[in-house]
Amino acid sequence: MGSPEDQAFGLLSEYANGFMVSQVLFAACDLGVFDLLAQAPEPLGAAAVAARLGTSGHGTELLLDACASLRLLAVETQAGQAAYANTALSAAYLVSASPTSQLDMLRYLGRTTYLCWAHLAEAVRQGRNQYGQAFGVPSGDLFAAVYRSEGERLRFMRALQDVWRVHGRRLMATFDLSTFPVICDLGGCSGALARECLSLYPGCQVTVFDLPEVVLAAKTHFSPPEGGPIGFLAGDFFKDPLPEADLYILARVLHDWTDQACSQLLARVHQACRAGGGVLVVESLLDSDGRGPLPTQLYSLNMLVQTEGRERTPAQYHALLAAAGFRDIQDGGTRGLYDAILARK
Ligand SMILES: C[S@@+](CC[C@H](N)C(=O)[O-])C[C@H]1O[C@@H](n2cnc3c(N)ncnc32)[C@H](O)[C@@H]1O
Incomplete structure (x- = not known):
């Protein structure tokens, strides 16, 4: 154990160099290090890795040794x-053939999120996202900025499904959803969570509602779900009629928006919801005093640099749900990276 001063300096260095750790991870994924080693019949030396990846011997050795320390x-x-x-x-998590691969999320973090975070101080100063600074696109229409090219839209959609490969099933099992025969996943993107829902509750009918360009991309580029068909419906959940359903899922949707926009959306959901139906909110939850856990606080800053929203405490979600007319609000209480809240009409 060093002196308190040494420990403080050590902590400072760890924080200051944190971005280098992320970049080692992103670079090794981008270069295909983990896929190469997964396919190799035996461990490989740095020279063999460099030869097969077409990279410099010197740089490859440094990268591999840093990966080993990590x-x-x-x-x-x-x-x-x-x-x-x-x-x-x-x-x-880092091999593309793995069913729990996180490579698409890491690619998105490295190529998009990281560039927005380079403007964090400006985001704090201005109180708004940084698509303008990072990519030179107007940020007035949030999802026009997020989906600023077809390639970027696909990168985002692929990235978002990664976490549900790991946590989706557990989250969908937090509450017994089998009592909701017709389910609509609002802002359900490529259908990754809907897929988990359907495999757990095969008797349900599940529809993903998302923006037209997302629905088109989901149908064109993403594999059909196992365990039964998922319907896709194109529309704008702030403007267009919502399909009638027994349960609406809002996963990582409310955190994109201001309280005012969340209230508007939840009021529309309440109106469309069948009597006795409900809404399932899936989000990363802050502690009741907002001072932790750190990953969710960082996600909240990420919402600042990339969206119009923020992460919230359970009480803040309860207040939004109650104001929209929902009752019997129950916390999943799993306290994982993501949690679920179920409320009834
Ligand atoms: C952060 S993503 C979450 C996606 C998915 N629920 C998940 O957890 O992986 C937000 C989703 O809301 C969709 N979305 C944003 N604005 C929308 C709108 N006005 N109408 C319908 N969907 C919208 C986006 O296209 C995107 O799929």
């Missing part, structure tokens, strides 16, 4: 030479 790679020494292999973490 426990993204295992390293063993054979006849004085280091040989690298994937760890359980990288095999599960």
Whole structure:
């Protein structure tokens, strides 16, 4: 244990260098390090990795050793030479063929989110997102900025489904949703969470409602769900009629918007909802005093640089739901990275 001053300086260095850790992860994914090692029949040395990836020997060795210190790679020494292999973490999350791969999310974080975060101080000063600074696009229409090109739209859609490969099933099992025969996932994107819902509750009819260009991309580029068909409906949930349903899912939708816009959306959901039906809000929840957990506080800053919204406490969601007319508001209480709140009409 060093002195308190040493510990303080150590902590400062850890924070200051945090972005370098992210970049090691992003670069190793971008270059295909983990996919290469997953396909190799045995651990590979840095020279072999560099030769197969077409990268410099020097840079590759530095990157692989940094990955090993971060426990993204295992390293063993054979006849004085280091040989690298994937760890359980990288095999599960950083290899494209893995069913729990997070590569698309990491690609989005590296190429889009990171560039917006470069303007965090400006976002705090102005209180708004940074698409203008980072990409030179107007940010007045949020999702026109998010989907500023077809490539960017696909990157976002692919990125969003990654987390549901890991947490989707558990979240959809937080409450027994089998009592809701007709379910509509509002802002359901490519249908990743709807897919988990349908596989848990095969008797339900699930429709994804999203913007027309997203529905078109979902039908064109994303594989059909296992366990039954998911319907897709194109529209604007602030303006167009919402389909009648017993349950509406709003997953990572309210956090994109101001309280005023959330109230407007929830009032429309309440109006469309069948009697006895409900709404399931899925979000990352802040502690009741808003002072933790750190990942959710960082997500809230991410909402500042990338959206018009913020992360909220359970009480803040309860207040929005109650103001829209919902009652019997229940917390899932799982306190994972994401949690669910169920409310009834
Ligand atoms: C942050 S994403 C969440 C996607 C998905 N629910 C999830 O958790 O992965 C927000 C979604 O809301 C959709 N969306 C945004 N504005 C919308 C609008 N006015 N009408 C319908 N969908 C909208 C976006 O296209 C996107 O799919």
